[in-house]
Structure formats: structure tokens, C-alpha cells
Amino acid sequence: MANLTTNFIGIKSPNPFWLASAPPTDKEVNVRRAYEAGWGGVVWKTLGSEGPPVVNVNGPRYGAIWGADRRLLGLNNIELITDRPLEVNLREIKQVKRDWKDRALIISLMVPCDEDSWRDILARIEDTEADGVELNFGCPHGMAERGMGSAVGQVPEYIEMVTRWVKKHSRMPCIVKLTPNISDIRKPAEAAKRGGADAVSLINTINSITSVDLDDFAPEPTIDGKGTHGGYCGPAVKPIALNMVAEIARSRETAGIPISGIGGVTTWRDAAEFMALGAGNVQVCTAAMTYGFKVVQEMISGLSDYMDRKGFTDTSELVGRAVPNVTDWQFLNLNYVTKAQISEADCIKCGRCYIACEDTSHQAIEMLPDRTFKVKDDECVACNLCVNVCPVENCITMVQLPKGQVDPRTGTPVGDYANWTTHPNNPASQAAE
């Protein structure tokens, strides 16, 4: 069994699986149960300033979308930060941390955008012995209207300013949590770095409406006939989160900043993917909310098995390993030629590949009279659509044409690496010559 111990910005935890700041980490009772189940760390549900806590709606706060078998694929929420008094949270944090020294405990914070508010809250959390703070610049609903959360996260200058305050008034490691509700994720990450952040975490939830009630004509979840946009999370957001993590990991300005990967992590594989794209650890919310804390056991066994298979003895060997292979489109090898190949033995003859290609792609699959399906190499552009719609995993595969072999579609032999920057059709490449 591989060693999963991780050291993230000096914070040690027995594995890279942390619970994200959200309902699973809202109370001592949950957090203790989470540690017992095996979670390596916890980011406590976001705390606000001293004073009367925020209030939540008293009707439904979640909406969802489902896949086959009602598998929950995306969750949307209109919950705010913690609605429990600050003193209660601080007392509980201190108690839990005292009993669970080997686990990470981070405090998530969101207070008004002025230096005094931040200095005060940092002073209040000082003696909890928590391992660090996470600045919630992400919450897309409820708090943004009050000038907090994503209202700060969408303005890089604010991020930089608040991060600077936090570093000035606290010795704790500081993670800045980013909102994805922005057009270029690198900008807030750069701002966090300039402000002195030790790490960034992403993504927080995405603005969304999951569905509309077609009798009451209101978005779901509906509160007394009205609804509002909520924050989207769960498996559905993973691709968006992976890209944002990769963008930060490979950008020259932000490369090397530690990243805590969040968004749709549900299995060991999701976690490994985030880590390969540069995340030093991952945070999880929806998977725990769907399946309970025990779900971490599969993440632990799966990641450990994978690392054993790969011969990795430390998670650091995995972190960032895929980053050098994330590039821009223009650098992709245009002389890498593949053709779809259907395994007749595995094919169940559903015809989905055929109709997808025939109606919407390149008319490159033939349906023979005995209902066997064959790829026409002289038409196939290797788009991968058939692979993606085939219900049988690995039934259709992409086979690479070796160098020198003539591509029956273009009639030209496969050549050496060459990309768009030097392609004759590229006006820029001609101009450069």
C-alpha cells in the first residue's frame, strides 16, 4: 500500500482527501465522524464576522440533475455561510483539533471587505490551533450581494488586497479559494499570488439554475413560488474545474503555486486527475453529501492501488505530472493520424456509432447488410465521436497510423511532427517566413 501522506504548504495529513468547506464540515459532530471515516483533512464551513449569524432559507436549498438510475450528477445550492454563532464554531474547532492532531483542519473565512473585519476575525481564530485559513472568495449567491464571496473573487485587486491583510495580520498558512464565475481564472490566481497567498483552491460553485418547474413556472429549488440561481457542483463540474486547475498550473505567472483541487471529485480517479494536473491535494463536498463520509475509503484504496501500479511511493510523484502535456491547440501534432477501429467481437450492434457519424460527423461508418459496422478509413477523420457514443467501453478504439503509411483519406503519407504554427494554410506561418 502506497504512502498517501501529503504535505500541503506545510500542513500534513495522512492522505490528500480533504472535505471542502460546506455542510459536511459545519459542526463538531460531522467533522469527528469524517475523521473517523478516514478523511485526511477538513476545511471548516465558512465563518463570518462576530455578531448575529446569517440566516438560511427554510424551504429547499438544493436542486439536482441526475443520470441513468437517478445517479446524482450535479447539485446546486442556495445555502449561505455558517448560520451558527462564531463562538460555538470556534469552541468546537478547538476541541476537535485537540483530539485529532494528525488531521488537517483549515478554517474558511468570509467577512466584509475592510481591514478591521479581517484583523478581528484572524485574532478570534488565533488560539484554535487550526492549521491554516482559506479565504472564501467564491460563494456565488447571497453573500455576493453583500459585497463578499464572489463579489470579491471577481475583482483581482480586491483579492490581492484582502490576501495582503490576511498575511499581515496572521502567521497561518493562507489558501485563497477562487470562484469559477469569471472569464479568465488565471487573473484571480495571479492576484492571490501577488497578495502573498500560500496556495489557491478551486473551484467554488458555478452560477446555475438546475431546472424549472413547468407547472409553477419557477426555477428549482422553488421557495414560495420563486427561485434564484444557486451554486453548481458535483461530477458535472469536474471538467470545468480540471481545466481551471490546469490553466493555473501551466501559466508562467502562477506556475508552482500550490493548488488544492476542488470540483466533482467522487472517486480516486478524479482525485488522481486533479493531482496530475497540479493539485497537491483535493477537496470534496458533493460526493460526501451523496454517499456519506465512507466514500473516502474507496478514494484511499483506489489511489493507493494506482500509485502501487505506477510505482509511485509518494503523492508528490503524481502531482503535476500531466502539466507539461497540457498545451495550446496550435502546438498539437497535425501529423498524428489515427483511425477508429471497431472490435466486431465486442460490438453489440446498436448502431449508435453509425448514426452519429452518418448524421453529424463524416459519414465514415458503413452498416453492412448483416448489421456489422465498419469504419471507412478513407473517410474517417478520427474525431472520436463514435468512441464516445458507443455503449461498450473499449469496443471502438483509435489506432495510430505509423509514420510513412499513406492516410487513405488524404492520400499523403504520415509525416513528422508538425503543428499549426508552421502549417501552409496558416497565414501567420507564411508571413513569418
Added chain:
Amino acid sequence: MSNSQLTPGIVPARLPASTLAENFTDHEPPLDRHEARVAADRCYFCFDAPCMTACPTSIDIPLFIRQIATGTPDAAARTIFSQNILGGMCARVCPTEQLCEEACVREAAEGKPVEIGRLQRFATDTLMAKGVHPFTRAAPTGKKVAVVGAGPSGLACAHRLALKGHEVTIYDRRPKAGGLNEYGTATYKTVDDFAQAEVAWLLKIGGITVKTGVTLGRDVMLGDLQAQYDAVFLGLGLAGVNALRVPGEDLAGVQNAVDFIAGLRQAADRATVAVGRDVVVIGGGMTAVDAAVQSKLLGAENVTIVYRRGREKMSASAYEQDHASQTGVRIIYGAAPVRVLGEGKLAAVEFAYTEDTPEGLKLSSETFTLKADQLFKAIGQTLAGAPEGLGISGGKLALQPGQRIWAGGDCAAGGEDLTVTAVAEGRDAAEAIHASLMGAAG
């Protein structure tokens, strides 16, 4: 070919070799990767899962299925083996329709449970095919334990003890280890010599010596074992067979079903196993069903199970009964034998219909006769050959704490007589032995 299904008497080779081979292939073929993925996807990862509660060894079923779903069958296998080291055999022989799959919430929802047994086989087969053993022994404790009986209970006990660092010697009177895994369960559930392969794989843990051909009470005495070892575990199974207690029972052609099955299991070539043209099986459990089904598969023309009570009372599950019917076995419910007929050898069996009354089962005056050249008795096994002086209650060993003797499996009180129950009891006895030995040491 000289013999056919119509040849009278008890003769071998009623069917061509190719048909025999086909008849005895894997009853439920293994899932391939795609099937396993689809089957695993149906699991809801229930909390406090009912399937897990229904498993006598409490395998963490939601976790292992999730591990299959995420492409880590080796991890799934470890989850299984950590609770049930004979998880490979159990995946093949457990009556899942009465255990985990009956309890599955999707049985309630759609009448179609998650295929837990077959998924368990997928995971365990994947890991076992690699030939590696997933566990390593703890540091030696210097303690020695004798295990009598190399059936599922004895093997599970020995493995858990070895894991904890104890030195184990297993004694068994049979030439091969495995108990009824090797000599009892249906051929088509354990193809390709799986029982022996599993024993060999289990023993890779180390620290276990197997001595076959040694009978407790004849070759070695309980007192000797107690003197030589720090603890003794008895996993003797049920060596005796109940008699019919009707006239004519000793006619040639009347046989214990378990002996017939053991002979079939051990036959190098199934074409050498003789079977009657008209076979009658008396009993209502798995042994009755297995004897009947396998007689049919060997080529008997007519096979009839006669059970003295109603269908719902039969201890073989509805699934097993349907399997028998589909194979062509006829099942007569509510009749009991009164006489075995024949001159020098079996020719027919006379039955009377029964009435289930509050005072118990009564024979009615209405009778019928079934033609038979082979009759299998399958009305239950009994404890036999257990050492004198041990507590017995309800025909099973009931040992007192403090004797430094433990028992488990079919020979011990409690639980149903199933492979998986034997594994659970053997494993739990090992934990108790360990606690007792280490408690005494420190």
C-alpha cells in the same frame, strides 16, 4: 457408444463425452469487465447496507462494488478477503437469493437485486488470477494451534490465526483439504479444480501445515492435541448421514447422496461415474437438489426428488428448486417413503402422501410407487466421530469457555449449515483464540 439414457441399471457413460463436458461447465459463467462495470453501476452504496447485514461474514458489499465500479477490482478483492478469506468459493456457492441479494434494496425496488455474488467472483477471480496473496503475517507469537478439519471453517480459522502470527497445523482425515468445498458442493459451481486452487492460494499466507489422512480419534487423540498445542479448533463438519428407517433400505442401489456426490467430484473422468436410469432422491436440501441435478446431467432418464413437506418448507431455495426443474428433475412435495422394494436389488420405492398437522407430520393412507434403480438418501447429515466428553446440544458441539477448545462450521451449534457460515464461525473462533492466547501471554 454402448450405454444410453435408456440403458437399465446403474451404468456409466450414458451421454457422449462432449455432452457431459457441456453439462458440467460453469453454472453461472463469470462476468466480463463490461458486464461487471454495468452490474456494479446499479449499486446505490447504501448506508448500513442491508446486503452487508445479510452476509454471515459481513463483507463490506457497497465498498467492494464501488471499488469495482471505479476500476480497482484488486482493492475490491481485498475488501472481500479481509472479512472472508474464502470469498472466492462463497461467490460461487452461496445461496445469494437467500442472503445478500435477497436483502438488496434493488430486490425490493425492482425484483432484480444487484448481482452481488457474481461481482464478488469478478473481484476475487481478478486478484487470485495474479497468484499473489494479499496479506502478510504478523510477527510470530510463538503460539501453536491445532485445527481439525480442513473444510471452510477450519481453513478460515487457520488463515486468521496464521495472519495473527500463530503457528497452525491442520489435520484432516480425507486425502485432500477443502472439506465439502472439495467433496460436496456441486461440480458445476466449482469448475476447474477451484477448491484445490483456493486452498493453495490461501496457504500462501505461510505458517500453516496441512496434514491430510489423519483422523482425530484414531490417528491422533484430542488429549494429545491439547498437550501439544496452546489451543484446539474443531471444524469437523457432519460426518454422519441420517437413515430413512424404512424396510428395504439396505438393498443394493440405495446410497447416501453425499457419497455419490463425493465420487462424482473426485472422478477424473465423468464418463466413469455410474448413474441409474430411474433415480429417486429423498430429501429437501441442497444435497438432494445437487444429487438429483447431477444425476440428470450424467444422463439419468428420470430423476425425481421426493420431499416430505411443502415447497415453501424445502430448505433448498426456490432458485435451487427452479434450477432442478429446469434441468428436468421432477419434484414431488408432501410425500415420505414407507418401503423400498426389490429382489436383491432396488426396483421401486413406495411413498405415502403426508399431512402437515399441528401434532406434526402424519402419513396418509394414500400411497404411490416410483420405479427406481438408484435411490439417494439426502435427509440430513449428523455429527459423528466427535471426541467423547465434549458438550453436545441439539446434535451439535456446544463447547464451554475455559476448555481451550473451540468449534465452528457445521459441527457447531448456531447458524445455518452453509459454507459462508462456516467461514464466519472459523474466523470468529480464531479471533477468540487469539484474544485468549494473547490475553494469557500479557
